[in-house]
Amino acid sequence: MKPCLTVLLAGVIAATFSATSVAMPSAAPAEKGPSAYPMDCAKWKDKARCAALNKDIEACRDKIDDERRECMRQPAPTAKFSPPKPRDCSTARNKELCEAHTSALEACKDERTRADHRRCMAGQSQAQAPAKN
Secondary structure, rough: HHHHHHHHHHHHHHHHHHHHHHHHOOOOOOOOOOOOOOOOOHHHOOOHHHHHHHHHHHHHHOOHHHHHHHHHOOOOOOOOOOOOOOOOOHOOHHHHHHHHHHHHHOOOOOOHHHHHHHHHHHHHHHHOOOOOO
């Protein structure tokens, strides 16, 4: 009697799977093209960059493959950057270091972007670093 039950069970399972595979409607063909959604800028540190990326996503929505990559690689407009203000070196613990930092800030005040400013400050700091014995 056990072989009869296993055959019956196998038949029920086969009928179930064959019925569900036939009864399931075929899905409509997927739309060709990317489906990127605009990002939520509330959690972003640089809100201007997020907004620019959202604009790029909307502008490049109808493009695919290489065209989309080229469209999305457009440089994002940078937010206005204002360099930090020099500190008051009269109350600093290390006056030499403070004065070196202030002169580096003065030398790098014309940099337009944060990355360029940091690069300039690093170069100025290395050039003005006091020699250690």
